[in-house]
Amino acid sequence: MSGGGGGPIVVTRGLTKQYGRVVAVRDVDLDVGAGDRYGLLGPNGSGKTTLVRMLLGLVFATSGRIEVMGRPIPRRTGEVLPLVGAMVEGPGAYGHLSGRANLALLDASGPGRGSRRTRRRRVDEALERVGLGGVDDRPVKAYSLGMRQRLGLAAALLHAPRLLILDEPTNGLDPRGIREVRDLLRALNEDGTTILLCSHLLGEVEELCTRVGVMDRGRLVLQRDMADVRAPTGRVEVRTPDAARVVALLDGRVEHRDGDRLLVRAADAAELNARLVAGGLRVTEIRPQRHTLEEVVLSLTGASADRFDRPAEGA
Numbered sequence: 001m002s003g004g005g006g007g008p009i010v011v012t013r014g015l016t017k018q019y020g021r022v023v024a025v026r027d028v029d030l031d032v033g034a035g036d037r038y039g040l041l042g043p044n045g046s047g048k049t050t051l052v053r054m055l056l057g058l059v060f061a062t063s064g065r066i067e068v069m070g071r072p073i074p075r076r077t078g079e080v081l082p083l084v085g086a087m088v089e090g091p092g093a094y095g096h097l098s099g100r101a102n103l104a105l106l107d108a109s110g111p112g113r114g115s116r117r118t119r120r121r122r123v124d125e126a127l128e129r130v131g132l133g134g135v136d137d138r139p140v141k142a143y144s145l146g147m148r149q150r151l152g153l154a155a156a157l158l159h160a161p162r163l164l165i166l167d168e169p170t171n172g173l174d175p176r177g178i179r180e181v182r183d184l185l186r187a188l189n190e191d192g193t194t195i196l197l198c199s200h201l202l203g204e205v206e207e208l209c210t211r212v213g214v215m216d217r218g219r220l221v222l223q224r225d226m227a228d229v230r231a232p233t234g235r236v237e238v239r240t241p242d243a244a245r246v247v248a249l250l251d252g253r254v255e256h257r258d259g260d261r262l263l264v265r266a267a268d269a270a271e272l273n274a275r276l277v278a279g280g281l282r283v284t285e286i287r288p289q290r291h292t293l294e295e296v297v298l299s300l301t302g303a304s305a306d307r308f309d310r311p312a313e314g315a
């Protein structure tokens, strides 16, 4: 079974989950490779949460199989969980305790041992990493949603996981918080942590992820490295005040014209530019055409981009 970037970290084959008559996840073959920042993208109700819950052994599949770090789930979930940091249940915490006390409790129940001082440092470091280092001892029930989200992340980071699984990690954060979480996830990933996150936000996945999976009504309808999604299409976008003459010069290679903008079949923008200039034609702008993730997703799901920002009907 092949993974995405490095060796396989999460692999599913034919994974299906049915709740009564609702098929929440249908026949999914997921491949997350070591070192990936994998974004599982899909509108609300498309099955992302159910899928990641199955990976963690929290929900049992109806059929299909799962391997996380080479171990079959759910049979060997117990071996895998100490290597995984997860925030999928929403950032749950005891409201009457401080963030630090919540993490200390969690740490005490976790796999990592060590002296009191080691434990204290581990908690402090996790708080520091998510930007809650200076937080006072007010109870979690007084936290904003953004602070709770950060605390949930800190909990997922406590034991230096090899794999982080996060469901909508920027939920409730303001633009600055979103950027901080994104930077944090990039830094963790550079240190070797594989990241699998669910999101209904195209922009978030496009910005952060190296690999993308798109869910649509329970199916994984696309799974690709972002570099391939964003690869040049073999066409060049040209803007020129001499559009009619360019069309004549290139004879049949112009696929589309919109005023002074042309779409030209050509592999190399620099070469095309040289040819136009040599022909005495002026070029205002020229660049290889690339598809955005949004264009790729829409061509696959045939739906409006709006579906990624609000609940799907009848899902």
Ligand SMILES: Nc1ncnc2c1ncn2[C@@H]1O[C@H](COP(=O)(O)OP(=O)(O)OP(=O)(O)O)[C@@H](O)[C@H]1O
Binding pocket: 019, 022, 023, 024, 042, 043, 044, 045, 046, 047, 048, 049, 050, 051, 200, 315
């Ligand atoms: N415990 C359950 N019992 C019955 N149906 C469920 C259950 N959990 C999920 N579903 C259904 O399965 C489908 C997929 O839900 P899921 O929560 O996995 O989607 P999602 O993409 O994560 O959406 P969201 O972002 O809203 O959580 C939905 O139709 C949902 O109603």
